[in-house]
Amino acid sequence: MTETVLLVGGGGREHAIARALDASDATLYACAGNRNPGIAGLADGFETLETTNPKAVVAYAEDVGATLAVVGPEGPLAAGVADALDDAGIYAFGPNADEARIETDKAFQRRFMREHDVPGCPDFETFDDMEAACEYIDEYDGDLAVKPAGLTGGKGVRVTGDQITKEEAKAYLRESDYDRVVLEERLVGEEFTVQALVANGDLRVTPAIQDHKRAYEGDEGPNTGGMGSYSDSGLALPFMDDEDYDGAVEVLKATVEALEGFKGVLYGQFMLTAEGVKVVEFNARFGDPEAMNTLPVLDTDFLDVLVAAREDESLPELSFAPKATVCKYGVPEGYPTDPKAGAKIEVTEENAGDAILFYASVDERDDGIYTTTSRAFAVVGVADTIAEAEEIAEDALAVAGDEGLHVRHDIGTADLVQRRIDHMAEIRGE
Numbered sequence: 184m185t186e187t188v189l190l191v192g193g194g195g196r197e198h199a200i201a202r203a204l205d206a207s208d209a210t211l212y213a214c215a216g217n218r219n220p221g222i223a224g225l226a227d228g229f230e231t232l233e234t235t236n237p238k239a240v241v242a243y244a245e246d247v248g249a250t251l252a253v254v255g256p257e258g259p260l261a262a263g264v265a266d267a268l269d270d271a272g273i274y275a276f277g278p279n280a281d282e283a284r285i286e287t288d289k290a291f292q293r294r295f296m297r298e299h300d301v302p303g304c305p306d307f308e309t310f311d312d313m314e315a316a317c318e319y320i321d322e323y324d325g326d327l328a329v330k331p332a333g334l335t336g337g338k339g340v341r342v343t344g345d346q347i348t349k350e351e352a353k354a355y356l357r358e359s360d361y362d363r364v365v366l367e368e369r370l371v372g373e374e375f376t377v378q379a380l381v382a383n384g385d386l387r388v389t390p391a392i393q394d395h396k397r398a399y400e401g402d403e404g405p406n407t408g409g410m411g412s413y414s415d416s417g418l419a420l421p422f423m424d425d426e427d428y429d430g431a432v433e434v435l436k437a438t439v440e441a442l443e444g445f446k447g448v449l450y451g452q453f454m455l456t457a458e459g460v461k462v463v464e465f466n467a468r469f470g471d472p473e474a475m476n477t478l479p480v481l482d483t484d485f486l487d488v489l490v491a492a493r494e495d496e497s498l499p500e501l502s503f504a505p506k507a508t509v510c511k512y513g514v515p516e517g518y519p520t521d522p523k524a525g526a527k528i529e530v531t532e533e534n535a536g537d538a539i540l541f542y543a544s545v546d547e548r549d550d551g552i553y554t555t556t557s558r559a560f561a562v563v564g565v566a567d568t569i570a571e572a573e574e575i576a577e578d579a580l581a582v583a584g585d586e587g588l589h590v591r592h593d594i595g596t597a598d599l600v601q602r603r604i605d606h607m608a609e610i611r612g613e
């Protein structure tokens with residue numbers, strides 16, 4: 184039987200999922216709030232709808248006869264889209280809203296870690312009263328990360344001693360209308376991501392990736408949803424050892440054990456510190472951009488994983504091409520604070536050379552594809568080394584030009600990778 188898969192979401196991550204499913208023997212339909220021309224080109228049908236409306240998603244899934252669904256973004260998960268699909272008899276690879284709280288409620292996430300003795304939990308306190316939080320900031324001996332408990336698209340966290348002072352942190356809380364915040368010890372080190380495919384109590388891990396959240400080169404500027412990312416040809420990254428990677432996997436295993444019934448992607452954001460691997464956060468979905476690093480090198484049929492998950496079977500072991508990847512986002516000029524939409528995107532799937540082009544938020548007009556105010560497209564190089572993959576990505580960016588676009592050209596360069604290695608060596612006192 185061929186499977187009919189409904190993909191929910193229209194970003195670069197979902198374009199990568201669509202491409203993986205296109206390589207499988209699946210009939211693909213997709214729905215998203217924005218029309219993604221890359222996904223639309225691969226799918227038999229593409230519906231623009233409100234993906235945080237479970238009824239609308241289920242109606243479309245039933246309409247196209249979906250036998251499986253993959254939910255890409257966190258918004259629909261938080262809104263109960265996976266629950267609604269499951270209730271309608273359409274297996275959703277994605278957690279129900281309650282399990283997605285591991286991502287959608289940072290206070291829950293930290294308490295969960297503490298309660299279940301998941302390793303790598305930083306010191307933290309949660310506050311519903313912002314004045315009490317401000318007092319804690321005054322009394323705390325050391326720097327803190329200030330984190331709104333709810334979803335903020337990666338843009339709500341402020342770290343004292345890094346982006347802001349303690350006085351600014353208090354002003355930030357007083358000016359905000361947050362109901363609940365987590366204050367936790369500032370972790371110092373190098374960040375990395377490890378994602379696992381999870382179902383039926385099984386967990387299958389994927390290679391480590393380093394994302395770049397800051398908007399500008401040299402890790403300056405405001406936080407974004409992620410400007411680009413790289414992975415190496417093995418499981419670990421150049422600034423870490425295999426044991427560090429294994430430490431992250433141990434955290435994910437402990438989490439899956441404690442989260443009975445979780446299905447979908449468990450994404451661990453880790454900080455490699457002088458004391459080992461600590462958890463920055465969990466997400467309940469593939470990362471964006473990270474999915475664009477992971478899925479192009481996944482040799483295992485992604486559909487086989489989804490079917491095994493649905494059939495209550497053990498998940499297949501994953502195999503990955505021994506290739507490095509570099510992903511760079513093209514975003515509108517001024518992103519994220521003052522983005523200017525309307526730049527024509529000159530790079531296409533045909534002229535991107537050896538790079539893979541993924542579309543995110545774009546505006547398709549008669550005469551071409553234009554930027555909106557969000558991340559527009561990403562190019563991904565896949566090669567034997569990070570340096571070669573970086574060159575492939577840059578060749579495609581040269582086709583895109585820089586008119587109205589901003590790119591972090593430093594991502595995946597030998598220089599920046601070396602700085603990560605040096606930084607880690609310094610932290611470890613080597």
Ligand code: AMP
Pocket residue numbers: 305328330337338340341342367368369370371374396406452463464
């Ligand atoms: P999050 O939304 O939890 O991923 O946080 C966004 C970014 O804030 C992370 O990618 C980190 O760079 C930073 N961050 C979050 N928590 C901490 C922490 N405890 N210490 C240092 N940086 C953090």
Ligand code: GLY
Pocket residue numbers: 337394408409466469470471472473
């Ligand atoms: N790359 C960060 C995220 O997907 O949340």
